[in-house]
Amino acid sequence: MRKTAVLEITRKALWDQRKNLLGWAIGLAGATFIYTGVYGIFDPTEFDSIVESLPEEFLEAFGWDNFASPSGYLGSTVYGLVIPILTVVFAIAFGTRLLAADEEAGTLELTATCPVSRISLVLQRVMAVAVACFGMATVVFAVVALLSGPVSLNVPLENILAASFQLAMLALVFGSLAVAIGGFIGRRGLVIGAAAAVAVVSYFGSTIVPQISGLAWFQNFSVFYYYGGATVLEEGFAAGNALILIGLSVVFVAVAAFGFNRRDIGTA
Amino acid sequence: MTVAIRTESLTKYYGKQRGLDGLDLEVQPGEVYGFLGPNGAGKTTTIRLLLDVLRPTGGRAEVLGLEPRASGVELRKRVGYLPGDFVVNGRQTSRQLLGHLAALRGGIDREYLDSLIERVGLDPTITIRSLSKGNRQKVGLVQAFMHRPELLILDEPTSGLDPMLQREFQAMAREAAASGQTVFMSSHVLSEVQAVADRAGIIRDGRLVAVDRVETLRERSVRQVEIVFDDPVPVEAFAAIEDVEHLAVEGNTLTCQLRGRADQFVKTIARFGVASLLSEEQDLEEMFFAYYTDEEDRRA
Numbered sequence: 397m398r399k400t401a402v403l404e405i406t407r408k409a410l411w412d413q414r415k416n417l418l419g420w421a422i423g424l425a426g427a428t429f430i431y432t433g434v435y436g437i438f439d440p441t442e443f444d445s446i447v448e449s450l451p452e453e454f455l456e457a458f459g460w461d462n463f464a465s466p467s468g469y470l471g472s473t474v475y476g477l478v479i480p481i482l483t484v485v486f487a488i489a490f491g492t493r494l495l496a497a498d499e500e501a502g503t504l505e506l507t508a509t510c511p512v513s514r515i516s517l518v519l520q521r522v523m524a525v526a527v528a529c530f531g532m533a534t535v536v537f538a539v540v541a542l543l544s545g546p547v548s549l550n551v552p553l554e555n556i557l558a559a560s561f562q563l564a565m566l567a568l569v570f571g572s573l574a575v576a577i578g579g580f581i582g583r584r585g586l587v588i589g590a591a592a593a594v595a596v597v598s599y600f601g602s603t604i605v606p607q608i609s610g611l612a613w614f615q616n617f618s619v620f621y622y623y624g625g626a627t628v629l630e631e632g633f634a635a636g637n638a639l640i641l642i643g644l645s646v647v648f649v650a651v652a653a654f655g656f657n658r659r660d661i662g663t664a
Numbered sequence: 665m666t667v668a669i670r671t672e673s674l675t676k677y678y679g680k681q682r683g684l685d686g687l688d689l690e691v692q693p694g695e696v697y698g699f700l701g702p703n704g705a706g707k708t709t710t711i712r713l714l715l716d717v718l719r720p721t722g723g724r725a726e727v728l729g730l731e732p733r734a735s736g737v738e739l740r741k742r743v744g745y746l747p748g749d750f751v752v753n754g755r756q757t758s759r760q761l762l763g764h765l766a767a768l769r770g771g772i773d774r775e776y777l778d779s780l781i782e783r784v785g786l787d788p789t790i791t792i793r794s795l796s797k798g799n800r801q802k803v804g805l806v807q808a809f810m811h812r813p814e815l816l817i818l819d820e821p822t823s824g825l826d827p828m829l830q831r832e833f834q835a836m837a838r839e840a841a842a843s844g845q846t847v848f849m850s851s852h853v854l855s856e857v858q859a860v861a862d863r864a865g866i867i868r869d870g871r872l873v874a875v876d877r878v879e880t881l882r883e884r885s886v887r888q889v890e891i892v893f894d895d896p897v898p899v900e901a902f903a904a905i906e907d908v909e910h911l912a913v914e915g916n917t918l919t920c921q922l923r924g925r926a927d928q929f930v931k932t933i934a935r936f937g938v939a940s941l942l943s944e945e946q947d948l949e950e951m952f953f954a955y956y957t958d959e960e961d962r963r964a
Contacts, residue, residue: 401767401768401770404764404767404768405768408764412753412755412756501751502749502751503751503752503753505717505747506747506750506751506752506765506807507768508717509715509717509740509743509745509747510740510765510769511737511738511741511768511769511770512737512740513736513737514736658719659719660717660718660719661718662712662717663678663718
């Protein structure tokens with residue numbers, strides 16, 4: 397019996413999206429380059445005077461409480477706010493594109509009528525999302541690692557690597573969440589909206605909400621809390637947090653496969 | 665030999681909306697079967713159920729002896745499918761798309777693929793979005809035929825094709841049947857099916873109302889005829905012809921409905937000078953209605 401080419405659906409998804417992926421990679425590289433490069437230009441003491449003028453809750457909420465140290469700076473900027481959010485936005489958009497948007501456009505039907513099971517189809521698409529998420533995190537890592545010498549960041553390379561891994565996993569959690577919702581609803585707008593809502597709640601759940609007295613526990617439900625890029629830069633790889641992110645992705649992938657395997661395609 | 669397609673009270677509801685309402689269908693291996701019905705009758709729903717794109721509300725289906733839900737992968741391996749609405753990512757060439765689909769099928773005979781591409785006259789190096797609708801349909805036909813499947817399930821295969829290509833398609837379908845493949849094609853135009861199918865099933869409001877040999881259907885089909893003669897003609901000359909209904913003559917112009925064989929009618933009009941002749945197939949919906957009431961009458 398002739399065998400289907402291994403991961404052909406993954407290969408095709410990445411190939412079809414190559415321009416989109418390249419665009420995001422360049423964007424992320426550019427943003428990372430600017431943020432990291434700026435560190436070499438500014439005098440840390442100037443930062444301190446700005447930072448001191450801001451209210452403490454505000455600083456903590458955005459992780460700017462430790463701006464002057466290299467790892468603190470990196471954790472507040474590249475691995476703190478802009479890049480994680482951009483990467484999550486990318487992952488949600490990509491995860492939606494590979495299932496819900498494909499279905500809504502009517503183009504999923506032809507793939508689904510090839511000799512491939514529903515579960516294999518979902519898994520191969522998630523694999524494409526995972527490759528893309530790790531690709532983006534690798535780009536961020538490469539830029540930071542290349543610049544860390546010239547701008548004298550003095551952050552251990554393995555910590556940068558660990559934070560980049562967390563970044564990839566953060567993205568994969570939201571990418572597989574988008575695929576999971578797409579496993580039930582074949583509508584692009586609904587999937588993006590639902591996944592984005594979870595991301596927003598999760599983000600504020602690790603930043604602003606815990607500042608409210610009595611609500612600190614809320615961060616335990618925030619994906620961003622387990623991402624903890626700033627902490628990883630300071631203290632190194634946190635296996636427990638990484639496992640939680642991996643576990644969440646696995647659950648979302650299983651949910652996606654379960655939902656997609658049991659319903660009609662193209663009628664939602 | 666297992667039947668190519670069999671459904672028993674196959675039913676599909678989309679919420680409360682009827683898609684298919686107890687369809688019993690049987691397609692024999694090696695035949696070309698026309699699945700006829702007006703738009704919205706449930707043709708596409710049936711086809712999607714056969715391929716496990718949709719899940720039935722009730723009843724069961726069997727394709728090449730396999731149950732769609734349980735053996736979807738094996739079933740789809742042996743089937744070539746042309747969707748009624750063939751939409752693919754337009755930012756790729758046909759060659760890239762066909763290569764992808766071939767890889768999903770574990771590789772195919774490249775020479776045969778090239779011969780198909782040449783046969784339908786497709787330039788495989790052009791991106792799909794810059795192809796006309798007809799040319800896109802060619803891509804759809806090629807991908808359905810390219811792995812020489814045991815069963816071809818084609819949803820409105822000739823839509824968008826010019827007459828010459830329609831003929832080429834008919835030849836392809838007949839050759840497929842001659843080599844033992846089964847062709848199951850849907851259409852809402854009787855003449856399309858007439859040209860190629862052995863048998864046809866007529867579906868209406870989600871149910872199969874009739875199955876017959878295509879010749880029988882043709883004999884029963886009604887055509888709207890309009891003839892302009894060189895000179896005024898007497899109405900009596902045509903009144904006696906069998907199978908002519910709603911006859912009206914006004915000056916040089918004759919209109920009528922012709923049912924079944926045209927022989928006697930043609931021989932009669934040949935006695936006069938015919939300036940022009942227009943023969944239109946009756947609307948399918950009307951034809952089904954005529955067919956259906958006929959059946960009822962016969963039973964009564």
